Amino acid sequence: MTNSYPTDKIRNVVLLGHSGCGKTSLAEAMLFDSGAITRLGRVEDGNTTSDHEAEEISRKMSLTLSVLPCEWEGHKINVLDAPGYNDFQGEMLSGLHVADTAVIVMDASAGIEVGTQLTWQMAVESNRPIAIFLNKMDRTNANYQSILEQLSKTFEAVFIPIQLPIRKGDALEGVVDLISQKVRTGTGKPSQPPADMADDIEVSRTEMIEYAAEGDNALMEKYFAEESLTDDEIAYGLQMRIGKRQIVPVFCGSATNNVAIRTFMRAIVNIFPRPTATEIKATNSKTNAVEILKGAADGPLAVQVFKTINDQYGRLSFMRLWSGTLKGDSRLYNARVNEEERVSGLFMPRGKDQISLSGSGAITGDIVGVVKLSETKTGDTLCEKNHPLIVPSFKLPDPVFSVALTPKTQGDSAKLGPSLTRIIEEDLTIHSRYESATRQSLLEGQGEMHVNIAVKNMQIRFGLNVDTSIPKVPMRETVTKIASAMYRHKKQSGGSGQFGEVWMRVEPLERGAGFEYKSEVFGGAISSSYLPSIEKGVRQVLEQGVIAGCPVVDVKAIVYDGKEHPVDSKDIAFQIAGRESFKLAFKDATPVLLEPIMNITITVPEEFTGDVSGDLSTRRGRLSGMEQIRSNTIIMAQVPLAEIQRYSTDLRSITQGRGVYTMTVSHYEAVPSHIATEIIAQAQKDKEEK
Numbered sequence: 001m002t003n004s005y006p007t008d009k010i011r012n013v014v015l016l017g018h019s020g021c022g023k024t025s026l027a028e029a030m031l032f033d034s035g036a037i038t039r040l041g042r043v044e045d046g047n048t049t050s051d052h053e054a055e056e057i058s059r060k061m062s063l064t065l066s067v068l069p070c071e072w073e074g075h076k077i078n079v080l081d082a083p084g085y086n087d088f089q090g091e092m093l094s095g096l097h098v099a100d101t102a103v104i105v106m107d108a109s110a111g112i113e114v115g116t117q118l119t120w121q122m123a124v125e126s127n128r129p130i131a132i133f134l135n136k137m138d139r140t141n142a143n144y145q146s147i148l149e150q151l152s153k154t155f156e157a158v159f160i161p162i163q164l165p166i167r168k169g170d171a172l173e174g175v176v177d178l179i180s181q182k183v184r185t186g187t188g189k190p191s192q193p194p195a196d197m198a199d200d201i202e203v204s205r206t207e208m209i210e211y212a213a214e215g216d217n218a219l220m221e222k223y224f225a226e227e228s229l230t231d232d233e234i235a236y237g238l239q240m241r242i243g244k245r246q247i248v249p250v251f252c253g254s255a256t257n258n259v260a261i262r263t264f265m266r267a268i269v270n271i272f273p274r275p276t277a278t279e280i281k282a283t284n285s286k287t288n289a290v291e292i293l294k295g296a297a298d299g300p301l302a303v304q305v306f307k308t309i310n311d312q313y314g315r316l317s318f319m320r321l322w323s324g325t326l327k328g329d330s331r332l333y334n335a336r337v338n339e340e341e342r343v344s345g346l347f348m349p350r351g352k353d354q355i356s357l358s359g360s361g362a363i364t365g366d367i368v369g370v371v372k373l374s375e376t377k378t379g380d381t382l383c384e385k386n387h388p389l390i391v392p393s394f395k396l397p398d399p400v401f402s403v404a405l406t407p408k409t410q411g412d413s414a415k416l417g418p419s420l421t422r423i424i425e426e427d428l429t430i431h432s433r434y435e436s437a438t439r440q441s442l443l444e445g446q447g448e449m450h451v452n453i454a455v456k457n458m459q460i461r462f463g464l465n466v467d468t469s470i471p472k473v474p475m476r477e478t479v480t481k482i483a484s485a486m487y488r489h490k491k492q493s494g495g496s497g498q499f500g501e502v503w504m505r506v507e508p509l510e511r512g513a514g515f516e517y518k519s520e521v522f523g524g525a526i527s528s529s530y531l532p533s534i535e536k537g538v539r540q541v542l543e544q545g546v547i548a549g550c551p552v553v554d555v556k557a558i559v560y561d562g563k564e565h566p567v568d569s570k571d572i573a574f575q576i577a578g579r580e581s582f583k584l585a586f587k588d589a590t591p592v593l594l595e596p597i598m599n600i601t602i603t604v605p606e607e608f609t610g611d612v613s614g615d616l617s618t619r620r621g622r623l624s625g626m627e628q629i630r631s632n633t634i635i636m637a638q639v640p641l642a643e644i645q646r647y648s649t650d651l652r653s654i655t656q657g658r659g660v661y662t663m664t665v666s667h668y669e670a671v672p673s674h675i676a677t678e679i680i681a682q683a684q685k686d687k688e689e690k
Contacts, residue, residue, distance in 0.1 A: 018115025019084035087450035090429030109139035114658035212237030275365025399444035485584035500573035534578030619643035
């Protein structure tokens, strides 16, 4: 493959769709037909170029985004094969961000699936042109016309067939290319279409040409003058309309049997938008001015990292050139960290292979890789120091699933922090944090599989061994009324004694107010020098809790009286007296447990609305709204975190894998008394056992 291509000869496409629809098989067939590989691999055999990680081979599914460039008719097609499983939305969004066209692959025998709807919405929100590839057209129940009707009913778009399938019985013999009006099979030469398809071809081609003509004023004038458009003119008109997201072209074929894949690649180079059609905004960090990058090779350099891989050999960074030309060995500037990076070891990634580009560099519109960047992370932009640009990154979903991590050995404890840092650099939808309320290290992600694979990768790559468990709910403790108490600390056992007496009142505060400490002591009952000691003792209780070992919040502690001894009073005595008087007052102030309440937004097919809303009510959920969008229902509710810690698994079960959701913390509110009693009893039992 030629190392460098001019921008107008590059096409960047991301393959999206429901898990199992055949994205990886389609990418493999494209590599094979273009001569990039000499053997057609199969997902079932674990030997595809895209799925090369051990977990991908074992599970027979894509888990990460793969870059798979190939050459077709003098063009370079950068194929980005994205996972289809909902847990890996970050990889899908990463691919969408740097692609110029989103190809949504569908299983023609299954029709529109939840993954189809999810990726369609992603592509729409990313403002990317969309194309449809109906795979598995050789299946018995694959119906081309039926799926076209489904698409039109489900999505707000104009779907234009570019090919028509030729089926005999259950076999897919090839497709009719409506632009050239030739039959294309797997590898044979173009031929004339069957006579019995003449009417269908005429109707579909006329519709396609009408839409193509509307893509350019000159074409429209020529068309209305009743002059026929050439194949090149039709292709140009389609390219304009696809690039403006005015039409969605539809293709079909069979990836595993390699039928019509060459025709699809021909369409990619002829009618898919060029990188110059994708404009992107960048901010000049020196002037704060917004600049529009139009994919010009002689424009200001802007190279954005969209994927990072950390392994035992170091860091690999995959980058998209939004503007300018990148030399093979150069120093570039990262405006986010105000540091220069040496860009060396430039390569073209293809699955796990690295094809060196050090001699020729790369031009705007291309996708390349580089080794050993020290400060640059996913989402960062590299540029010239005298023209510092920052390209915005893509928005990622918040975590919905978490596990608590417990290192198995002391050595694993030392590895935990560095391992989490490196795995999070690779996947920005993986988060880690220490929950002080429960004293647990948490790993958060998009679902059970997502988090489990992250844990396994840390074990394989970095030798980290941890146990995982369901996280404890980060409860809080507070009071609901005013109460007072006194505690006298007196110790006399040889030597100097200890004495401190504190009278304290506690009062409830508004939610979110935190903690306040105040003194109302008058007349010198307690010296002002001991007031900080009392506060220090109280703050010890705030961390440890009073009734269930949970942090104390939204409480005001007021010292209003006390006594001291001229000899025996000291700092430690008033710390203890303050701590114990606060505990006693707290217990008399009708304490309650607070639990986190989550805002949850669930999108499900309409037929599952009743099942999902009914299930939420059993989880102490409160519906706050519903919205109907075509065949989907969006359910908004507030639910206690304790009831939905494993909701991703449950929702998939209820909706046959077709439901998705997001959630964020809304507020804290009191736990029902019967549940709180059980939690407090268990906390006391755990304390006694320790």
